[in-house]
Structure formats: structure tokens, C-alpha cells
Amino acid sequence: MAEWPEGAPHPLLLIAELTYRCPLHCPYCSNPTDIGASKYTDELPAEDWQRVFREAADLGVLQLALTGGEPMARKEIVDLTRTATEAGLYSTLVTSALPFPKRRVEALHEAGLDHVQISFQHADPGLADEIGGTIAFDRKVKAAALARELDFPLTVNCVLHRRNIDAVDSIIDMAVELGARRLELANTQYHGWATVNRDALMPTRAQLERGEEAVKAARERLGASLEILWVLPDYYEELPKPCMGGWAQDAALVQPNGDVLPCQAAASIPDIAIDNVRDKSLREIWLESEMFNAFRGTDWMQEPCRSCPLGRQHDDHGGCRCQALALTGDAAATDPVCQFSPHHDTIVAARREADDPEPAEPAPFVYRDLIPQ
Amino acid sequence: MAFTRPKLATGVRLHRDKVREQDVLLFPEGALVLNETALEVLDLVDGERTLDDIAAVLSERYEGANVKDDVAELLDGIGERGLVVEADG
Ligand code: SF4
Ligand code: SF4
Numbered sequence: 001m002a003e004w005p006e007g008a009p010h011p012l013l014l015i016a017e018l019t020y021r022c023p024l025h026c027p028y029c030s031n032p033t034d035i036g037a038s039k040y041t042d043e044l045p046a047e048d049w050q051r052v053f054r055e056a057a058d059l060g061v062l063q064l065a066l067t068g069g070e071p072m073a074r075k076e077i078v079d080l081t082r083t084a085t086e087a088g089l090y091s092t093l094v095t096s097a098l099p100f101p102k103r104r105v106e107a108l109h110e111a112g113l114d115h116v117q118i119s120f121q122h123a124d125p126g127l128a129d130e131i132g133g134t135i136a137f138d139r140k141v142k143a144a145a146l147a148r149e150l151d152f153p154l155t156v157n158c159v160l161h162r163r164n165i166d167a168v169d170s171i172i173d174m175a176v177e178l179g180a181r182r183l184e185l186a187n188t189q190y191h192g193w194a195t196v197n198r199d200a201l202m203p204t205r206a207q208l209e210r211g212e213e214a215v216k217a218a219r220e221r222l223g224a225s226l227e228i229l230w231v232l233p234d235y236y237e238e239l240p241k242p243c244m245g246g247w248a249q250d251a252a253l254v255q256p257n258g259d260v261l262p263c264q265a266a267a268s269i270p271d272i273a274i275d276n277v278r279d280k281s282l283r284e285i286w287l288e289s290e291m292f293n294a295f296r297g298t299d300w301m302q303e304p305c306r307s308c309p310l311g312r313q314h315d316d317h318g319g320c321r322c323q324a325l326a327l328t329g330d331a332a333a334t335d336p337v338c339q340f341s342p343h344h345d346t347i348v349a350a351r352r353e354a355d356d357p358e359p360a361e362p363a364p365f366v367y368r369d370l371i372p373q
Numbered sequence: 374m375a376f377t378r379p380k381l382a383t384g385v386r387l388h389r390d391k392v393r394e395q396d397v398l399l400f401p402e403g404a405l406v407l408n409e410t411a412l413e414v415l416d417l418v419d420g421e422r423t424l425d426d427i428a429a430v431l432s433e434r435y436e437g438a439n440v441k442d443d444v445a446e447l448l449d450g451i452g453e454r455g456l457v458v459e460a461d462g
Contacts, residue, residue: 010392012404060392062404088388090399115384115401153384153401181384181455182401224455 008287009296010060012245014053014089015067015253015264018080019043022070023098025133025367026121028159028201029193030264031069036369044258046076048277050083052254055282057087061252067094069256078107085112092117094157097143098136105143109150116147117155117184122163123170131163133367144178155182160211161201162354168214176226183226185215187233191265191322193368200363202354208236235347235354239312240319240335247295247317252286260285262292265322269294269331295321300332304340375445376452379427380420380460387415400456411451414444420460424448 004010020035034040044052053064064084071077072095084091092115093108118140122128125137147154156175158164164171168185175183187208188194188201203211215230222228234240244251248262258277261267267274275289286292294300298313305318318324319335327336328343336343381387385400387407396412398405407415413434417427428441451457 058392060390062388062390062397062399063402090386090388090404092401114386114399117401151383153382155401181382224453227455 005287009249011056011250011252011286012061013063013065013251014056014061015065015251016049016052016071016080017253017255018049018066018068018071018074018077019256020069021073022068022096022368023073023134024070024096024119024136025369026119026131026159027133027193027197027365027367028161028188029368030189030191031368032192032267033196035069039259040256043074043256044254044277046074046079048258049076049080049254052277052282053080053084053089054087056252057089059283059286062090064089064091065094066091070096070098072097072099072104078104078111081108081113082111090114092155095119095143096132096136097140098134100139100143100146102146105146105150109152113152115155116152117157118144118147119157119159120171120174121158123167123174127164127167131365133365141178144180148179153182154178154180155184156180157184157186159186159188160203161188162203162207163200165203165207165211168211169218172214172218172222172226172228176222180226182229184229184231185211186229186231189234190326191268193366195326196366197363198350199353200365202235202350203233204355205236205351206355208233234320234323234335234337235350237337238339239310240316240323240337242316243320243322243335247321248286248292249296249317252282252292254282260289260291262295263320263322265320266291268322269325295332302332302334304338304342305334309340376424376448376457376459378420378423378460379418379448379452379457381415381418382456382458385456387412398451398456405451405454405456410443411447414447415451415457418448418457 094117097118121131128137129135244263253261259274273290275285321331324333324335325331327346334341336347388399396407428444431440
């Protein structure tokens with residue numbers, strides 16, 4: 001194989017979105033809003049996924065997320081997992097646990113699946129099902145028990161927003177009861193369906209502060225027995241986070257049709273060609289595609305990033321490109337979450353709106369759906 | 374608190390990263406790069422050997438040097454992250 005270009009990063013993580021089919025309808029889902037479009041329903045054949053997993057391992061990928069949509073909806077999931085194991089990848093099944101049949105899960109265990117992550121929408125069954133738009137809670141509880149029975153390390157994931165963030169305490173208790181080793185409390189990131197539902201999802205500052213207190217107390221109480229991840233929503237920060245560890249630095253995401261992106265929302269950026277693993281190797285795409293090179297490094301930066309007063313260019317990589325695009329119309333602008341951005345007021349305004357103590361009427365959810373387009 | 378009979382926690386495994394030419398400990402959503410000493414110790418952690426057994430093997434390898442405290446400290450550090458646990462019984 002040709003030599004690795006000097007200084008080019010090696011990816012650590014491959015996010016394999018195996019399908020956008022999913023029995024749930026979470027209004028915060030980060031999948032694109034046009035998941036029903038024919039380009040996504042033309043799913044990549046299993047053999048291509050298997051080749052991509054091997055190529056990923058050769059590029060230096062260590063962690064593989066088998067996700068979606070609902071990855072269990074792909075009937076070849078066991079074979080795909082086995083290939084990942086053979087390639088030496090550490091595999092995580094990111095699942096809604098619908099479906100989670102015992103036979104299949106045992107087969108996954110045998111195929112070498114390393115880790116199971118199950119999403120929950122709330123600790124209260126009724127509210128959880130209302131948020132997910134499907135009767136699912138009891139089946140998730142059973143699935144978690146099965147995962148533990150088979151001795152999988154279990155992560156419980158709960159995306160937080162206005163309608164469940166006040167329940168952080170009971171969500172933590174639930175994770176303990178389910179035997180989880182990790183709990184991801186991820187405040188909603190405003191991509192995909194979450195953008196459509198931003199007004200209904202964005203918590204108030206007071207809610208966030210209470211949530212953070214609850215997490216702190218629980219960490220003290222539980223120690224190392226449960227690792228709790230708490231990711232603050234960008235909107236309440238003054239400096240951006242490095243999106244995905246920096247554009248095209250650590251991660252690659254493959255969509256159900258084989259399109260390859262540096263992050264979930266990158267397809268929203270217009271006028272950049274998207275390469276597909278049906279036409280090119282993952283290596284070629286990672287190293288040479290227009291998409292991966294568009295914002296790699298720091299040369300593309302504008303002011304204020306170019307002469308950042310804090311010299312943070314290599315820490316936050318200018319923040320999220322997709323958020324910059326969504327809020328300023330320019331994907332190469334400084335992420336408006338940054339206090340130095342001339343567009344920071346858009347963030348401040350969104351916060352103020354969310355902080356309105358009595359919104360006239362709580363905004364209704366627009367549920368994720370596969371509307372054929 | 375030193376381990377008596379350590380083992381890797383479920384879902385934690387050693388992996389040779391051929392691309393970066395280093396050894397890593399893989400676990401849910403993470404990787405820890407191991408130096409040579411850590412690798413040597415973790416290679417011996419199997420849920421069967423006691424801390425004393427592990428120290429004895431290494432001591433023999435290094436001409437009788439007393440390594441028990443270092444091994445205990447190293448495993449404690451990794452144990453704090455929940456990656457090494459006490460084997461049952
Ligand atoms: S966020 Fe909800 S709707 Fe979206 S893929 Fe996950 S379970 Fe399905
Ligand atoms: S100006 Fe750019 S590099 Fe500096 S903190 Fe803001 S986003 Fe980061």
C-alpha cells in the first residue's frame with residue numbers, strides 16, 4: 001500500500017449507520033430529516049459493509065459503532081459483527097432494543113460483539129413512550145436484563161431535553177437498577193430532527209443547572225460503580241467544543257447508502273461533493289475527498305478564529321461547521337457558540353427564548369418519520 | 374486498596390494497534406495507550422494469578438527485583454477507571 005502522507009491523522013472511530021429504519025420516532029433524532037429519501041433506502045449491501053470494516057481497521061480505527069436508525073433492523077447484523085471482530089475492531093451496538101430477540105443477541109455475543117448501548121427516553125414508562133412515539137419502555141427494560149445476563153457491558157443512553165431533564169435523578173436510579181456500567185446523559189445536539197424541534201426541546205438554564213447538580217451528587221454517591229457522562233448543550237456555553245474531536249481528525253461516519261461524512265450533519269453543507277464507499281475505498285475517501293479536506297486543519301479558518309484571542313484553534317477547531325452553517329449561512333464561519341463570533345447573539349437569543357418562564361403553549365413535537373420523498 | 378486477584382472488567386480487552394504500533398486497552402467507547410510495563414503486567418492479569426503471582430513472574434524476569442509495590446500501584450490506577458476489577462472468590 002502507498003505510504004501514509006506525513007502528518008495525516010488516523011481515524012479512531014467508525015460510525016456505521018446501517019439503516020435509517022427504526023421503530024421509534026424520537027423528536028431529537030440526529031438522523032437527517034429526509035431519511036425517507038430513496039438515496040437512503042437504497043442500503044449498502046452487507047459485503048460492502050464488511051469490506052469497509054476491514055478497510056477501517058487498516059486505517060487505524062479501533063472503535064466501531066453499529067448504529068442507525070436501528071441496527072438490529074439489518075438482518076445481516078450478526079455477520080457484520082463477526083467481520084468487525086475478525087478485523088480487531090471494538091464493537092458497540094447502539095440500539096433502541098426494538099427488536100432485541102434472545103437468539104439473535106446470543107448470536108451477537110458469540111460473534112464477538114463487545115458492548116451494548118440501549119437508549120431510554122425517560123425513567124417513567126408512560127412519558128418515555130410518549131417521547132419515543134412508540135410503546136417501548138418495558139421491552140427496553142427486558143433487553144437490558146438480557147444484555148446483562150449475557151455479560152455484556154451495558155451503557156444506558158438518554159438524550160436530555162426540556163421534557164425529561166428534570167428527571168435526571170430517576171434516570172440515574174434507573175441506570176443503576178438496570179445494571180448499567182455507563183450512563184450517557186447527552187443534552188440534545190441540534191442536528192437533524194432536533195433542529196425542527198428546537199423550541200420544544202431546549203431546556204431552560206435553571207433546568208440545566210438542576211440537572212448538573214443531580215449529576216454531581218450522583219457521581220459522589222456512586223463513585224466508580226457507574227460512570228456518568230454529562231455533555232452540556234453547546235447553546236449554554238461561551239466557547240465551542242471540538243465537533244467530533246475536530247473535522248476529519250478522529251472519526252468517519254458512513255450513512256446507510258454508503259455516503260461517507262466527517263460527522264452526522266455534514267451532508268447539510270451545500271456544494272461539497274460527498275463520496276460513497278461503493279465507488280472508492282475508505283482510505284481514498286478519508287485522505288483525498290473534498291468533504292474530509294474541506295475543514296481539516298486550520299487553513300480554512302476565517303476571523304475571529306484565524307487570530308483567536310485564546311489561541312484555541314487546535315483545541316476546538318473553530319467549533320461545529322454544521323452549526324456555523326445553520327446559524328450564519330456560512331459553514332466556514334466561527335461557530336456562533338463562541339463568544340468571539342459576530343453571530344453569538346443568535347445563540348443568546350435562543351437561550352433567552354428557552355428561558356421564557358411561561359411559554360404561551362409548550363411547542364408540540366414533530367416526530368421522526370420515514371416519509372418517502 | 375491493592376488487588377488480591379485482579380482481572381480485566383467485562384468488555385475490556387488488550388489490543389495490538391498495528392497502525393500506530395502500540396498496545397492499547399480497549400473498553401466501551403475508549404482506548405488507553407499502554408507503555409511496556411503496563412502491557413507486561415496486564416498480559417499476566419487473567420483472573421487466575423494473584424497479585425503475588427504476577428509480581429513473582431515479573432521479578433524473575435528482572436533478576437529478582439522487588440516489583441510488587443509497582444505492580445499494585447499500576448493496577449490500582451487502572452482499577453480506578455473501572456477497567457480492572459477483583460476476580461470473584
Ligand atoms: S434517536 Fe430514536 S428515532 Fe432516532 S435512531 Fe435512535 S431510537 Fe431511532
Ligand atoms: S475564535 Fe475560533 S478558535 Fe477561538 S475560541 Fe472561538 S471558535 Fe475557538
